[in-house]
Every structure is written in structure tokens, then in C-alpha cells.
Amino acid sequence: MKCKLVSVARAIADWTLGAAYDLDASSICYGISTDVEDGPQFILYPPLRERRKTYSDLELLAVLRSLRWNEAFGSISFRGISLDPLMKAFDTYGSEYEPYATRQGRPIKVKSTDSKRPLLVWELRALALCSTKLRRMGFRDSITRRKKGDFQNSGEEGDGCGIVEAIMPLCRRGYTNVDWFDLTGIELVESDLDWLGIFSSSTLYPYLTADIASVDAAASKLAHFRGFELGRCGLTERMVSLFLAALVAHENTLEALDLSGNPARLHAPSLNTSMCYFPYLRKLNLSRVLRTSGSDPLLTTEVLLRWRLQELDLR
Numbered sequence: 001m002k003c004k005l006v007s008v009a010r011a012i013a014d015w016t017l018g019a020a021y022d023l024d025a026s027s028i029c030y031g032i033s034t035d036v037e038d039g040p041q042f043i044l045y046p047p048l049r050e051r052r053k054t055y056s057d058l059e060l061l062a063v064l065r066s067l068r069w070n071e072a073f074g075s076i077s078f079r080g081i082s083l084d085p086l087m088k089a090f091d092t093y094g095s096e097y098e099p100y101a102t103r104q105g106r107p108i109k110v111k112s113t114d115s116k117r118p119l120l121v122w123e124l125r126a127l128a129l130c131s132t133k134l135r136r137m138g139f140r141d142s143i144t145r146r147k148k149g150d151f152q153n154s155g156e157e158g159d160g161c162g163i164v165e166a167i168m169p170l171c172r173r174g175y176t177n178v179d180w181f182d183l184t185g186i187e188l189v190e191s192d193l194d195w196l197g198i199f200s201s202s203t204l205y206p207y208l209t210a211d212i213a214s215v216d217a218a219a220s221k222l223a224h225f226r227g228f229e230l231g232r233c234g235l236t237e238r239m240v241s242l243f244l245a246a247l248v249a250h251e252n253t254l255e256a257l258d259l260s261g262n263p264a265r266l267h268a269p270s271l272n273t274s275m276c277y278f279p280y281l282r283k284l285n286l287s288r289v290l291r292t293s294g295s296d297p298l299l300t301t302e303v304l305l306r307w308r309l310q311e312l313d314l315r
Contacts, residue, residue, distance in 0.1 A: 023059055027052065030063075038074040038136040038180065042067065044081050057085035057119070064123040068130045069103075075136035075180075076127075083142045086120035087162050099126040102175060110169045117165075124166035128176040136227070137178055139163055141185035145234075160192040168195040174222035182229040184258065193239060196246065221249055227256035231285065235262040244274035256283035260313065264289060268296040272303050281307040287315040 031043040044063060046053060055063075060083065067076065099122065101107050108129065128134065143161045163183065170176040225247070235243070240259060247254060257278075259266075266289055275281070284307075291298055298314070 023062055025062070028055070028059055028063060032073075036075065040073055041075040041077060041136075042073040043077045043079070046081065054082045055085065057089040060086050061089075061119065061123065064127055068123075068127050070131060071133045073131070074133055075138070076134065077138035077140075077182075078142045079138055079140040079182075081142055082144065083120055083139070084144050086123065087118045087143065089119040090116060091119060092116065098122050099129050103130050103132055108170070108173070108175050110173075110175075118162050120162045121166040124163060125170065128167045128170055128178045132177060134176075134178055136180035136182075137167070138182035138229075139186060140182050140229070143186045145187035160189055160195065161186050164188070164192045164195045168223075171223035171225070179223065179225050179253070180227035180256070182227075183233060184229050184231040185233075187234040188230070188239075189234075190239070193243065196243070223250070224253045225250045226253055227283075229256070229258040229285075230262070231258045232261035235259065235264050237264040237266075240264040240266070241270065241274075248274075248277045251277045252280065254278045255280055257281065258283070258285040259289060260285045260287040262289055266291045266298075268292070268294070268298050271298065272296075272300050275299070276303050276306060279306050279308070282309060283311040284309070285311075285313040287313045 027047045027049050029045045029048045031045060033039060033041040033043060047055060064086075067073070099108070099110075110125075124137075128137065143163065145161065161183075163181075163186070167176065167178060167181075171178070228247075230243075240262065247257075266286065268291065275284075286298075
């Protein structure tokens with residue numbers, strides 16, 4: 001992989017937003033990889049200073065806003081970079097940070113009625129909305145989720161990770177070209193999958209206008225999803241089953257699926273029935289997942305021959 005590591009202080013217009021926030025931009029570091037799918041890829045690395053392992057909320061804000069109008073990158077990766085500071089940051093003194101139109105000025109009708117959403121939601125939504133070249137976004141191990149038992153009586157479990165809430169409303173109406181997501185290592189709760197439109201609930205999409213809430217992302221062909229990497233996301237058997245059923249709408253675009261390391265149990269007959277709908281599948285990872293096949297093959301010959309398979313991991 002060809003990757004050039006540079007200091008942010010010497011690129012992207014000297015991080016003008018960083019200067020506006022009175023930040024020391026020399027501690028922010030990133031790489032640009034060209035030998036990847038959907039490249040060039042922007043990769044944010046940990047701070048250059050040895051004593052620091054994470055970025056502050058203002059540093060992350062400067063990075064995201066500097067990338068917002070950048071048309072140089074086809075993919076962006078925050079792998080291993082904690083986005084928790086922005087998940088805990090709120091701005092209740094205005095709504096100018098909330099995106100309301102596309103790059104061409106087209107109103108998007110995804111305006112929230114609740115201003116008490118984390119800044120991470122608005123910044124990621126604006127990034128996916130304003131960069132027309134961006135196709136892939138990676139958030140592997142970037143959000144820290146507490147154990148399910150820690151959410152008892154707190155009401156926080158329903159808030160989700162923020163990433164899905166930020167981008168899926170754009171996908172379901174075709175407002176963004178982003179169609180490949182890496183959420184590996186981020187525990188997803190049912191409210192996260194609600195934003196995908198997988199579950200039907202009377203409380204679904206409480207922060208969206210009625211016209212946008214009536215269309216589910218997973219069932220909308222305007223989303224044209226190509227890849228979902230959902231390894232170690234805490235998906236149950238029910239979640240996986242409903243997710244695969246909802247993805248049928250993307251049978252002509254889905255190229256990659258990663259369900260590795262989830263507690264779900266896969267049943268061979270049901271799996272074959274679900275996976276036969278994706279003739280363009282190139283990559284499939286079902287490693288470290290419990291499987292009950294009995295006398296049935298996990299994947300039949302008919303299903304395997306239907307795919308354009310390049311990578312298969314069943315370890």
C-alpha cells in the first residue's frame with residue numbers, strides 16, 4: 001500500500017479552521033493512500049505527540065470541517081481514532097452547524113426538530129452531504145460503547161452510536177454518494193438499525209420530518225449500498241436476519257458484507273436463501289460466527305457460483 005505520512009500543518013490550506021480555533025495544528029497527523037479501492041483515501045492517524053493518544057473535540061471539529069468541501073478523496077478512514085469527544089459535544093446556541101442543503105444548494109428536508117444532538121451527527125452528515133466524490137467511510141473502533149448492563153435506567157442505549165443516524169437519512173433520499181461503511185468494532189443497538197429502516201417502530205425517526213421518515217434506507221434503492229463491514233458490532237440473530245432481508249433491495253449493487261465476530265447464530269438454510277439475492281458479491285466474511293448447518297452445507301454450490309467472489313473468510 002502506498003501511503004504518504006505528512007503533518008496536517010503542511011497540507012489542506014494549513015488547516016485554517018484549526019487556526020480559527022487557536023489550535024496547534026502540528027499535532028494533527030494524517031496519511032493519503034492511493035493504492036486502495038475508492039482512492040485516494042484520507043487516513044487520520046493518532047496525534048504526533050507521544051503523550052497524547054486522542055484528539056480533542058476542537059481538533060476533530062477542525063479536521064471534519066476542513067474535509068467537508070474537499071473533493072480530493074474517494075474514501076475517508078478514522079480507524080482506531082476515538083470520535084467520543086464529538087459524541088459528547090453539544091452546541092445549543094444556534095442551528096447554523098446543521099446542514100440544510102446539498103453542495104449545489106438543493107434543500108434536503110432532513111432538518112431535526114431536536115437541537116440536542118451530538119456535534120458528531122451534524123459534522124458527519126455535512127461531510128457525507130458536501131463531498132460528491134466521497135464513496136466510502138470507515139469508522140472501525142472509533143466509538144466506545146459501554147456494556148449493555150451499564151445502560152440500565154439511564155435511557156442512553158437508545159441514542160445509538162451517532163454515525164448511522166448522521167448518514168442514513170441522506171442515503172435513503174439519494175443526497176450522498178457514500179455507499180460503503182465500515183462500522184467494525186462499534187456496538188450497534190436497535191436504534192442504530194432503526195435508522196437503517198430495518199425495524200418498524202411507532203417511535204421510529206423521532207427527529208425527522210414526516211416525508212423523510214416514510215422511506216427506509218435499507219429498502220430504498222436510492223441508497224445503492226455496496227458494502228457493509230459490521231464485524232464485532234454485537235448483532236443478534238434477529239438483527240442479522242432482518243438486516244439481510246432488508247438488503248435485498250440492493251441486490252444489484254451489494255459487493256461486500258462482513259458479519260464476523262457477532263454473537264448471532266447463522267442457520268445454513270436461511271443463510272443460503274438470503275445470500276442468493278446478491279449476484280455481485282465480491283467479499284464475504286463470516287468468521288468467528290456460530291453456525292448451525294446440520295446436514296445442509298453452509299453455502300451451497302448454486303449460491304457460490306452465483307457470486308463474483310474474490311474473498312471468502314469462514315474461519
